[in-house]
Amino acid sequence: MSYKKPHYYTPEELAECWRLDLLNDVKCSEEQAANGPYYPEKGINKESLLEYAAKCRREAELPIPNQFKYSKICG
Numbered sequence: 566m567s568y569k570k571p572h573y574y575t576p577e578e579l580a581e582c583w584r585l586d587l588l589n590d591v592k593c594s595e596e597q598a599a600n601g602p603y604y605p606e607k608g609i610n611k612e613s614l615l616e617y618a619a620k621c622r623r624e625a626e627l628p629i630p631n632q633f634k635y636s637k638i639c640g
Contacts, residue, residue: 580629587625594618 574582597603598614 579633583629583633584625587621590621591618
């Protein structure tokens with residue numbers, strides 16, 4: 566196998582991935598809140614799912630956290 570130079574994501578690429586991941590959590594949480602399943606024994610109910618979706622939506626508007634600003638992928 567030949568050597569491949571590591572790919573470094575730009576801060577813009579990482580920020581976009583960060584936001585898309587959070588927005589995917591919003592979508593999944595809202596769908597689960599509407600349709601279930603719920604796990605009340607674990608505190609997962611309609612209200613908690615909607616709260617989590619709202620939290621993710623707020624975080625998606627913020628700058629990317631410092632610990633996620635730099636990434637190197639070897640491929």
